[in-house]
């Protein structure tokens with residue numbers, strides 16, 4: 567039975583948290599598989615806002631939640647998150663894969679140093695890039711190492727020495743770094759999180775063998791993928807559906823559904839090309855209406871029109887089987903609304919997302935304008951949420967049907983508000 571991947575089709579913050587929460591009611595297992603505390607996934611339930619950075623949002627439903635091997639996990643942030651849930655009386659069963667990497671202070675220091683130098687890409691400063699760098703350089707520390715801290719001390723020493731050298735040579739910073747201090751931190755982590763360490767890959771495969779439902783929750787967005795995204799303005803992991811299989815440890819044939827999530831418009835946090843970025847004052851109007859401020863860092867998000875070139879590219883990369891469109895309510899009152907159908911580059915029209923950043927940076931959007939829609943009345947909302955799509959304003963229906971045709975995928979979910987129940991299933 568099904569493994570369902572839910573993935574962002576833009577540059578993150580598409581509303582993955584909201585959609586994953588909505589569809590995870592029947593999940594037997596919920597898994598986060600890449601990234602770390604850079605993610606910020608929001609669920610709004612009965613007026614209360616819950617923000618998740620590490621845990622799959624299905625923790626809120628009391629599901630068994632897993633952090634897979636492809637993740638880089640910040641123990642401090644994870645403990646904070648568990649503490650907040652405990653205060654709400656929620657104690658989800660948690661399994662952390664022993665192969666997942668631990669984000670250490672040295673990683674956060676390097677991320678901070680790079681961003682403070684003014685030359686960074688505008689990261690979340692959560693140590694993500696350095697943690698993956700150290701993983702690739704084979705000097706990372708994994709959760710399974712918590713059982714053998716003494717035996718990984720030579721590796722830890724190498725990581726500390728590398729950090730000292732980098733801070734000094736690249737950033738001109740002299741920082742006292744002590745291996746004993748880091749290993750003490752690891753002993754503390756072992757005492758608090760050691761009990762959760764297990765084999766997520768095995769758990770997921772066994773659950774699927776039994777016919778269980780497994781939800782794999784993507785973080786970041788496809789366009790932030792380190793290979794296929796807008797490199798170097800990306801995160802340091804693979805965010806696509808294919809990567810989900812590897813990061814969890816399942817074969818690609820085990821996945822039944824890939825649901826791509828996109829906003830009705832586009833946002834991006836941090837630096838990097840953004841062809842459909844809106845002009846003022848519309849950008850501010852949408853930012854305020856959509857409350858477009860980072861869930862993790864509070865930074866104002868850059869706002870743009872829907873970019874069909876980019877979203878079609880993401881659908882292709884992920885093999886998305888259906889699409890969820892969120893935040894249509896945040897575009898109401900804006901008339902006309904624009905959709906980017908192609909890019910213009912050097913007098914040529916490009917229909918496919920360019921692989922070169924040098925090209926993308928010079929692309930100008932080719933827009934079609936569609937009629938905007940008004941706010942929905944309470945009555946229309948109630949009817950629509952019962953599944954009666956036809957009660958919605960004609961212009962909004964046209965917009966969704968237009969996107970559906972353009973993207974060549976069924977738009978299965980349309981989100982008209984932040985609350986869990988404000989989701990139309992088509």
Ligand code: GDP
Nearest residue numbers: 579580581582583607608861893981982983984
């Ligand atoms: P994620 O990282 O993809 O999970 O998205 P975030 O949680 O970072 O950002 C999405 C924001 O939009 C959150 O504040 C959600 O509560 C909110 N949101 C999601 N869907 C809708 C919607 O349809 N309408 C409105 N108004 N807000 C939404």
Ligand code: IMO
Nearest residue numbers: 578579604605606688689690785786801835836
């Ligand atoms: P969710 O899961 C939006 C962006 C950062 C920066 C780049 C690299 O909530 O969609 P990093 O800290 O990962 O090294 O930063 O990636 N970024 C996100 N943008 N949503 C996210 O997560 C993001 N996670 C990272 O802003 O541009």
Ligand code: MG
Nearest residue numbers: 579606607861
């Ligand atoms: Mg987010």
